[in-house]
Amino acid sequence: MIPLIDLHSHVSPAMLPGSPREELQPRWPCMHCLSSQKGSLLIGDTLFRDLDWRSWDADRRLEDMARDGVSMQVLSPMPELLSYWFDPKDAAVLCDASNHLIASLAASHPARFRGLGAVPLQDPVAAAQALPRLKSEFGLSGVEIGSNIMGRLPGDAAFDPFWAAAEELGMCVFVHALHPVAAKTIDPPPFYVPFALFPVDVAMAAASILMGGVLDRFPALRIGFSHGGGALGSILGRLDTGWHATDGFKQRAHASPSATARQMFYDSNVYDPAYLKFLAETALPGRIFTGTDYPYDIMQRSPAEFISSAGLDARALASVRVGAASEFLGEDLTQVMAH
Amino acid sequence: MIPLIDLHSHVSPAMLPGSPREELQPRWPCMHCLSSQKGSLLIGDTLFRDLDWRSWDADRRLEDMARDGVSMQVLSPMPELLSYWFDPKDAAVLCDASNHLIASLAASHPARFRGLGAVPLQDPVAAAQALPRLKSEFGLSGVEIGSNIMGRLPGDAAFDPFWAAAEELGMCVFVHALHPVAAKTIDPPPFYVPFALFPVDVAMAAASILMGGVLDRFPALRIGFSHGGGALGSILGRLDTGWHATDGFKQRAHASPSATARQMFYDSNVYDPAYLKFLAETALPGRIFTGTDYPYDIMQRSPAEFISSAGLDARALASVRVGAASEFLGEDLTQVMAH
Numbered sequence: 052m053i054p055l056i057d058l059h060s061h062v063s064p065a066m067l068p069g070s071p072r073e074e075l076q077p078r079w080p081c082m083h084c085l086s087s088q089k090g091s092l093l094i095g096d097t098l099f100r101d102l103d104w105r106s107w108d109a110d111r112r113l114e115d116m117a118r119d120g121v122s123m124q125v126l127s128p129m130p131e132l133l134s135y136w137f138d139p140k141d142a143a144v145l146c147d148a149s150n151h152l153i154a155s156l157a158a159s160h161p162a163r164f165r166g167l168g169a170v171p172l173q174d175p176v177a178a179a180q181a182l183p184r185l186k187s188e189f190g191l192s193g194v195e196i197g198s199n200i201m202g203r204l205p206g207d208a209a210f211d212p213f214w215a216a217a218e219e220l221g222m223c224v225f226v227h228a229l230h231p232v233a234a235k236t237i238d239p240p241p242f243y244v245p246f247a248l249f250p251v252d253v254a255m256a257a258a259s260i261l262m263g264g265v266l267d268r269f270p271a272l273r274i275g276f277s278h279g280g281g282a283l284g285s286i287l288g289r290l291d292t293g294w295h296a297t298d299g300f301k302q303r304a305h306a307s308p309s310a311t312a313r314q315m316f317y318d319s320n321v322y323d324p325a326y327l328k329f330l331a332e333t334a335l336p337g338r339i340f341t342g343t344d345y346p347y348d349i350m351q352r353s354p355a356e357f358i359s360s361a362g363l364d365a366r367a368l369a370s371v372r373v374g375a376a377s378e379f380l381g382e383d384l385t386q387v388m389a390h
Numbered sequence: 391m392i393p394l395i396d397l398h399s400h401v402s403p404a405m406l407p408g409s410p411r412e413e414l415q416p417r418w419p420c421m422h423c424l425s426s427q428k429g430s431l432l433i434g435d436t437l438f439r440d441l442d443w444r445s446w447d448a449d450r451r452l453e454d455m456a457r458d459g460v461s462m463q464v465l466s467p468m469p470e471l472l473s474y475w476f477d478p479k480d481a482a483v484l485c486d487a488s489n490h491l492i493a494s495l496a497a498s499h500p501a502r503f504r505g506l507g508a509v510p511l512q513d514p515v516a517a518a519q520a521l522p523r524l525k526s527e528f529g530l531s532g533v534e535i536g537s538n539i540m541g542r543l544p545g546d547a548a549f550d551p552f553w554a555a556a557e558e559l560g561m562c563v564f565v566h567a568l569h570p571v572a573a574k575t576i577d578p579p580p581f582y583v584p585f586a587l588f589p590v591d592v593a594m595a596a597a598s599i600l601m602g603g604v605l606d607r608f609p610a611l612r613i614g615f616s617h618g619g620g621a622l623g624s625i626l627g628r629l630d631t632g633w634h635a636t637d638g639f640k641q642r643a644h645a646s647p648s649a650t651a652r653q654m655f656y657d658s659n660v661y662d663p664a665y666l667k668f669l670a671e672t673a674l675p676g677r678i679f680t681g682t683d684y685p686y687d688i689m690q691r692s693p694a695e696f697i698s699s700a701g702l703d704a705r706a707l708a709s710v711r712v713g714a715a716s717e718f719l720g721e722d723l724t725q726v727m728a729h
Contacts, residue, residue: 202575233572233594236541240601242639246632247597250625251590255572258586262579278628282621286589288662289617293585296687300581323627325672333664348635 052389053369054122055355056376058225059277059318059342063106063129064152065090071141078136080145092131099131105346109156113163115345120355122373122387124345125380126153127167127195130229135201139174143181146171154189162387165380166191167225172200175209179216186220192380193222193273197229198249198256198281204232205256206263214269223273223379228253228281245349253281257315258290261308262300266315275316275379277342279327284334287312309334316379318342319371320351324361331367339367340375391728392708393461394694395715397564398616398657398681402445402468403491404429407483417475419484431470438470444685448495452502454684459694461712461726463684464719465492466506466534469568474540478513482520485510493528501727504719505530506564511539514548518555525559531719532561532612536568537588537595537620543571544595545602553608562612562718567592567620584688592620596654597629600647601639605654614655614718616681618666623673626651648673655718657681658710659690663700670706678706679714 065087070079077095084090088104104111106129116124128149134142146169153166168191170178185191194217196205203209205226217224228249239248257280266272276283290308294300304311313335320342321327331339341358344350351357358371377384404426409418416434423429427443443450445468455463467488473481485508492505507530509517524530533556535544542548544565556563567588578587592615605611615622629647633639643650652674659681660666670678680697683689690696697710716723 199576204576204578206579207577232576233590236574237538237543237571238546239543240545240598240639240642242632242636243598243601246629247594247601247625250628251572251594251621254621254624255586255590259579259582262582262586279624282590282593282624285593285618285621285624285660285665286586288660288665289589290585292661292688293581297581300579303579321624321627322631323673325668326624326627329664329668329672333668334662349631 054373054384054387054389055120055341056123056125056373056384056387057121057343057345057354058125058275058340058376058379059320060124060126060345061106061129061347062126062149062152062156063092063102063132064148065107068144068148071144075137075141080132107152109159109164113160116163117390119353120390122390123163123165123384125165125167125192125376126156127225127227128153128169130195130197130227133169133195133197133229134171135173135197139171139177142171142173150185150189150191154191157190167193167195170194172196172210172213175211175213179212182216182220182222186222192382193217193224195225195227198226198252199229199232202232202235204259206259206265208263211268214265214272218269218272221381223275223381225275225277226253226256227277250278250281253278254283254286257281257283257312258286261290261311262304264303264305266311267305273316273379273381275318275340277318277320279319279321279330279339280317280335283312284330287334313338316340316375319358320344322351324357327358328361328363331361331363331371336367337370338375339371340379341371392711393723393726393728394459394680394711395462395464395723395726396460396682396684396693397464397614397679397715397718398659399463399465399684400445400468400686401465401488401491401495402431402441402471403487404446407487410480410483414476414480419471446491448498448503452499455502456729458692459729461729462502462504462723464504464506464531464715465495466564466566467492467508469534469536469566472508472534472536472568473510474512474536478510478516481510481512489524489528489530493530496529506532506534509533511535511549511552514550514552518551521555521559521561525561531721532556532563534564534566537565537591538568538571541571541574543598545598545604547602550607553604553611557608557611560720562614562720564614564616565592565595566616589617589620592617593622593625596620596622596651597625600629600650601643603642605650606644612655612718612720614657614679616657616659618658618660618669618678619656622651623669626673652677655679655714658697659683661690663696666697667700667702670700670702670710675706676709677714678710679718680710
């Protein structure tokens with residue numbers, strides 16, 4: 052049996068540190084716990100999301116993993132905790148709340164969990180400086196970042212110090228949808244932002260990295276994207292056509308976008324077996340790992356069955372279940388016990 | 391031989407009417423003609439695009455159509471001429487410049503051209519009132535609209551008067567990328583807007599129509615999208631999952647997004663034969679018509695070969711070449727002479 056690694060699963064602390072200053076309270080996240088098993092995350096005084104112990108309890112997660120045949124979860128912060136909208140020093144307090152939880156869960160069951168931490172990427176130098184400790188002290192494999200950082204796309208050269216440090220340390224970077232840029236100026240219908248614009252923002256992030264030449268400057272970087280790269284797989288043909296028509300986007304990107312895209316990684320969280328098959332066998336072969344968005348309402352349930360339903364060939368199936376995750380994390384996970 | 395209908399081809403008048411008032415000049419388009427065969431479109435004093443007689447000359451287009459095996463072009467305005475940023479009365483002057491050119495080209499070669507016109511959709515009632523004349527006097531099959539109208543998504547209920555009139559008249563609506571919403575607040579790398587954000591904006595338009603229940607209110611509408619629906623094909627799984635999770639987006643959309651998406655149309659202009667095959671055979675079977683973006687630099691060259699390279703089954707191939715276009719235009723084109 053091939054192990055199944057879920058690269059896209061979130062955690063959130065049962066308790067969060069208080070706002071360092073009273074004036075931050077209206078935007079500061081706060082857990083209002085109803086019991087040890089249930090709580091509500093408030094942003095200021097507004098309910099952001101009801102949570103339960105799946106977000107912080109290892110044993111509870113292991114139950115679901117056994118049920119779902121998930122061998123290992125790679126834990127990342129609830130994206131709303133990435134805290135790019137605070138002063139970097141204040142944000143670091145929240146980042147470390149997530150980092151401590153993730154490190155302790157991963158340390159408690161080293162055969163079942165790996166961790167991706169949080170850094171205050173609104174200050175790229177501070178984010179770079181935070182990385183060594185996340186690796187050496189917290190034992191994390193990499194970090195999660197947002198698909199934009201306060202409206203700046205991650206392909207912006209301002210983030211080069213962060214990319215340089217991640218490459219140097221061999222830490223992978225998982226780019227997750229967050230506060231979509233396209234939502235800022237429109238009056239969208241209900242639910243439009245999470246369902247339509249999350250994948251749009253991830254594609255925008257990936258395209259900015261491709262067009263900004265990030266992988267040219269940092270060729271050993273391991274970057275992965277949530278939600279199957281969002282809409283990226285549908286626009287690679289156009290990006291390639293544009294690259295050819297503009298002398299490689301005026302020589303900013305040395306290889307075609309689709310070629311560079313095949314140096315990055317994407318999760319399977321697209322909710323469409325046919326599109327997953329297109330990604331995993333045709334558009335981005337070998338670059339798709341499993342991701343579910345556990346434990347949120349929108350998560351892909353029964354991930355093993357979902358992946359199986361795509362009818363992948365044996366090579367692509369093994370890659371989606373464990374191979375691409377191994378490569379992304381920089382660690383051979385093919386011998387992890389299957390569950 | 392199956393006819394090949396190019397649903398996505400643009401025209402632009404060799405001469406444009408002058409700005410009605412001097413204060414509009416900085417945004418008013420103006421053709422600066424170098425010869426009868428070449429000219430530059432200026433917006434105010436700034437070069438927008440160099441054009442040549444392919445944009446306005448029927449015989450010149452017919453030469454290319456013969457070379458490319460295109461039986462019929464469906465002509466639509468250069469999107470920059472849609473003029474949503476002017477007062478509707480001023481915009482109507484520019485819309486009618488396009489409408490007159492399109493009508494005259496279509497009338498000159500009724501076996502080779504059809505036309506989609508322009509209306510001042512920034513005023514949905516005025517746009518609705520303009521439609522009957524486009525059909526009866528200009529002989530147009532439908533209209534082209536932008537993927538957003540000054541930042542408003544076309545699924546917004548404000549556009550219902552327009553949709554109602556289009557449905558009532560049996561006029562098709564082709565939604566084309568224009569001034570992407572997502573570009574408004576970012577500082578993108580060069581060429582990011584046309585190559586990455588055009589398809590994003592088209593997907594946003596389509597998702598807003600799906601989530602806004604437009605087809606529920608106007609079930610006989612025939613709506614088509616440029617650029618293969620942009621990124622829509624990659625997010626249908628997520629939209630469906632969201633629809634199921636939210637009681638049909640709180641009962642605003644009666645059918646699932648992917649089901650409703652299969653009532654709309656999309657062109658083949660995705661520059662990726664594998665993704666075209668995914669769209670035409672799997673995601674949106676029977677709903678893809680040929681589109682090239684002729685005569686612009688980014689256009690799909692050799693469209694017959696491109697479509698052929700997708701390796702479509704016979705049914706999908708016939709649909710992409712002529713069947714879906716017939717259905718979209720509301721006219722049987724299968725007997726058009728193949729070229």
